Amino acid sequence: MSGKTILVTGAARRLGAAIAREMHAAGANVMLHYRQASAAAEALVAELNATRRSSAACLQADLLDVESLPRLVADTVARFGRLDALVNNASSFFPTPVGGIDLAVWDDLIGSNLRAPLFLTQAAAPHLAAARGAVVNITDIHAERPLAGYPLYCAAKAGLLGLTRALAVELAPLVRVNAVAPGPILWPDGGIFDDATREDIVAHTLLQRAGCPQDIARAVRYLLEDASYITGQVINVDGGRTAHL
Known part of the structure; x- marks a missing residue:
């Protein structure tokens, strides 16, 4: 990945930060997108640049603002001269019981999990095609096996899974598009799930344990670095949970 550039959305914390660190360790330059976590994003940029000068930068954007998405791509290319890969990681997650769903939560969950990846990939596509690059979308095992109480989130991730396969068709043969679907890796913020x-x-x-962010980051790295004959696919990184549901 030396000399290549990767844009990771939602990269200041949690899975996004792990993905950014993994791809940086592989030799790539990384552009970290964040929405509100400016201190965390800037600290991670400083950490990565201390290892390799001028190899990381960060950009702020609200992914619900579709008109701002081309700027993310343009600023990344302006900073590093190219764009080889896009990781659509940023996501909203919260329950939406039927009866309490309104347009505000629709816009949030569909916007962050489905609309933003589509329009960001569309903006990035010419640069990715020039680099014969790739896209990795972070979906969820509940895209295919819904989680009770979260119908809108599950529908949004199901849409992203379908979009992954559709974009693999649309952008072939120059750009590969795949997905990684986490299982129990990091528990949501805010204590949504109790201990029981x-x-x-x-x-x-099946493995009787939760995973770690590095499990997702390594799967992303494989799809970007080593999987030159894989497109339109999803890798479930879930300890075998989907085989046991």
Whole structure:
């Protein structure tokens, strides 16, 4: 990946930060997108640049603002001279019981999980085609096996999974498009899942343990670095949970 450039959305914290560190360790330059976590993004940029000068930068954008998405791509290319890969990681996640769904939560969940990846990929496509690059979308195992209480989130991720396959068709043969679907890797912020729920989720994985962010980051790295004959696919990184549901 030496000399290549990767744009990672939602890269200041959690899975996005792990993906950025993994791709940087592979030799890539990384552009970290963030929405609000400016301190975390700037700290990660400083950490990466201390290892390799001028190899990381960050940009702020609200992905719900579709008109700002081409700027993310343009500023990345202006900073590093090229764009070889896009990782659509940024996501909203919260319950939406039927009866309480309104347009505000629709716009948030569909906007962050489906609309933004589409329009960001569209903006990036010419640069990715020139580089014969790739896109990795971070979906969810619940895109195919819905989670009770989260119908809108599951629908948004299901849309992203379908979009992954559709874009693989549309952007072939120059750009590969794949997805990584995490299982129990990082618990959501805010204590959404109590201890009993977490224990039940882990009990339904074949490996009987939660994963770690590096498991997702390594899968992304494989798809970007080593999987030159793979497109239109999804890798479930879930400890075997989907085989046991």
